[in-house]
Amino acid sequence: MKHDAVAVVDFGGQYAHLIATKVRRHRVLAEILQPEDAVEKFAAYKGIILSGSPSLSSHGEDSEYTKAVYDLEIPILGLCFGHQEIAKHYGGEVIHGGREWGAADFELQREHPLFKGIPRHSKVWMSHFDSVAAVGPDFEELGISRLGSGEQRHRYAAIGSDRHRRYGFQYHPEVDDTEFGDRMLANFVLEICGCRPSWTMDRYIEEQMARITAQVGDDSVFLLASGGVDSTVAAILLGRALGEGRLNLLHVDNGLMRKDESREVLGLFRRMGLDKNLHFIDASTDFLAALAGVTEPEQKRAIIGNTFVEVFQREATRLGIADHLLGQGTIYPDTIETGGTRRADTIKTHHNRVPIIEEMIAAGKVIEPLADLYKVEVRELGEKLGVPHDLVWRHPFPGPGLGVRLLCSDGTVSEAELAEPRRQARSLAAAFGLDADILPIRSVGVKADLRCYEHPVLLHGAVDFDTLLEAAGTILRRTEGVNRCVWNLAEAMPQTLSLLPATVTRERLDLLREADHLVMDGLRRHGLYEEIWQCPTVLVPLSLDERGRETVIVRPIYSERAMTASPARLTPALLDELRRHILALPGVSGLMLDITTKPPATIEWE
Ligand code: XMP
Numbered sequence: 001m002k003h004d005a006v007a008v009v010d011f012g013g014q015y016a017h018l019i020a021t022k023v024r025r026h027r028v029l030a031e032i033l034q035p036e037d038a039v040e041k042f043a044a045y046k047g048i049i050l051s052g053s054p055s056l057s058s059h060g061e062d063s064e065y066t067k068a069v070y071d072l073e074i075p076i077l078g079l080c081f082g083h084q085e086i087a088k089h090y091g092g093e094v095i096h097g098g099r100e101w102g103a104a105d106f107e108l109q110r111e112h113p114l115f116k117g118i119p120r121h122s123k124v125w126m127s128h129f130d131s132v133a134a135v136g137p138d139f140e141e142l143g144i145s146r147l148g149s150g151e152q153r154h155r156y157a158a159i160g161s162d163r164h165r166r167y168g169f170q171y172h173p174e175v176d177d178t179e180f181g182d183r184m185l186a187n188f189v190l191e192i193c194g195c196r197p198s199w200t201m202d203r204y205i206e207e208q209m210a211r212i213t214a215q216v217g218d219d220s221v222f223l224l225a226s227g228g229v230d231s232t233v234a235a236i237l238l239g240r241a242l243g244e245g246r247l248n249l250l251h252v253d254n255g256l257m258r259k260d261e262s263r264e265v266l267g268l269f270r271r272m273g274l275d276k277n278l279h280f281i282d283a284s285t286d287f288l289a290a291l292a293g294v295t296e297p298e299q300k301r302a303i304i305g306n307t308f309v310e311v312f313q314r315e316a317t318r319l320g321i322a323d324h325l326l327g328q329g330t331i332y333p334d335t336i337e338t339g340g341t342r343r344a345d346t347i348k349t350h351h352n353r354v355p356i357i358e359e360m361i362a363a364g365k366v367i368e369p370l371a372d373l374y375k376v377e378v379r380e381l382g383e384k385l386g387v388p389h390d391l392v393w394r395h396p397f398p399g400p401g402l403g404v405r406l407l408c409s410d411g412t413v414s415e416a417e418l419a420e421p422r423r424q425a426r427s428l429a430a431a432f433g434l435d436a437d438i439l440p441i442r443s444v445g446v447k448a449d450l451r452c453y454e455h456p457v458l459l460h461g462a463v464d465f466d467t468l469l470e471a472a473g474t475i476l477r478r479t480e481g482v483n484r485c486v487w488n489l490a491e492a493m494p495q496t497l498s499l500l501p502a503t504v505t506r507e508r509l510d511l512l513r514e515a516d517h518l519v520m521d522g523l524r525r526h527g528l529y530e531e532i533w534q535c536p537t538v539l540v541p542l543s544l545d546e547r548g549r550e551t552v553i554v555r556p557i558y559s560e561r562a563m564t565a566s567p568a569r570l571t572p573a574l575l576d577e578l579r580r581h582i583l584a585l586p587g588v589s590g591l592m593l594d595i596t597t598k599p600p601a602t603i604e605w606e
Helices: 016-025 067-071 081-089 181-192 201-216 229-242 261-271 284-291 297-319 332-337 355-362 375-384 415-430 465-478 506-525 572-582
Strands: 005-009 029-033 047-050 076-079 093-108 121-134 140-146 153-161 166-169 221-224 247-253 278-282 325-327 435-438 443-447 450-460 482-488 537-540 550-554 588-594
Touching: 005 016, 016 029, 016 181, 016 332, 047 081, 047 181, 076 081, 081 093, 081 121, 081 153, 081 166, 093 153, 093 465, 121 153, 166 181, 201 229, 201 375, 221 229, 221 297, 229 247, 229 325, 229 375, 247 261, 247 297, 261 278, 278 297, 284 297, 297 355, 415 435, 415 450, 415 465, 443 482, 450 465, 465 482, 506 537, 506 550, 506 572, 572 588
Parallel strands: 005 029, 005 047, 047 076, 076 166, 221 247, 221 325, 247 278, 450 482, 550 588
Antiparallel strands: 093 121, 093 140, 140 153, 153 166, 435 450, 443 450, 482 588, 537 550
């Protein structure tokens, strides 16, 4: 059957592929095309969506794409960078300014089929430096936006020309945080482009099984199985396509796992009947030796990824199956955040995307049956394939494990770098009745599709959670050099914040394992585990008491696809319990709650 399809042009924005999966949810096939693809290729589609980009439209960056698409009589919707490019192409003006990130209030200026079924006021999600300052003759302003209460309004949040059938949104309808984003995309695809919905997940399974059989041929697969939902669903799918005899599983304890995790994972595999060709190796000594003395986050990630490959190859040789393809449960965000499409910036290198694996992929030695999917789709697939509910809904846990939650430092910090952000943050926090300081460490974030590595703001004071989130949003928008806000859970504002020299050691990992165990156990007992999407616990080498004891930071979030996230609410009872138990751990002097959206902070700290 031939499906009606939409082309998504990937300008390298963090969300380009997400647009495609969102369109597919409306049962319309969406495919990713490159901006320089020939115009004839685009002509086969019933609609075109231009994605966001890390490039600046105002500076004419990335402007060498196939502009002939604008001559096609096919509706085009531009998002963020794509929106600005459409405005420019049809005689409007784009300026470097008017930046917004996070939730904004959107207000429709008139009724339009693109906004069918959507109220006049709603929430949209912004992440941009440039904005549209004027539109050309055939265009009109369909919506405006405002950030926070009483702040200045931003014009041209949505624009359109029915004559040309060209439309643009400054915000991202594809992220879950845009309240009616799904509906807006559906309206574009179904109403404006007139696509017939005929695409399904069953069809996806069929195609993947065929693809696996074709790629593997007469070979076999050796799959790295962490026990997380991605690699487990990949194992089931591969097992079905190839038969169990041609699938070997390797579970590696890299020393960066949670408390008792490997033991539990092996038990789970046994219960699921995945233990016929299941191998286990405790490689914690290899990983910890390779990480000794290293403090830089990307270097840690690279070492962990490379050590996985070394351990895998050593085990494969030992078992006499070195000719097998390497199987991985890689999902789409792993690729996109590693800068895996030509234009995307590297936010962080995922363990399954280090250069040696990229080389193996190029040589056809790797099979990744879930590489196009987001977590929410993997879960849907897992349920369809009969994976037990608890496993399908386990919190995601990154491949490098606690390695990216154990911050390291050489113990030095430039005080000059902290002075100006501290002044700005303090004056903004005071308006909300809060004290503020800047933490002398850095963590990874993402702003307007680019990686940033900046300081967290520490807030202290007794205000309600909504005020706290509003304060965090305002401070992060208006302060340079910061990308995260944390809230002090101890009684008093710390008088000292000293940075300790620290690296990856078994002792620090054991301390983090204990803190993480208390948090996970607390979430389960207080009935919050299912509602919260993920909750990293981070150990930071910051001593608040001059005794060399470190600080624990808890990061509960809500999300669906991990490309965006918002801070989750913990109950006062759970917060009290965490205060009592975590601050009582020997080696811990401080406890904080991360209250930052993604963007500008990523979910993990490194
Ligand atoms: P960030 O920190 O980029 O995380 O907002 C997005 C999601 O990806 C997970 N994550 C990883 N998963 N290998 C993985 O398999 C990795 O290297 C990796 N790094 C981050 C993270 O836990 C979150 O769910």
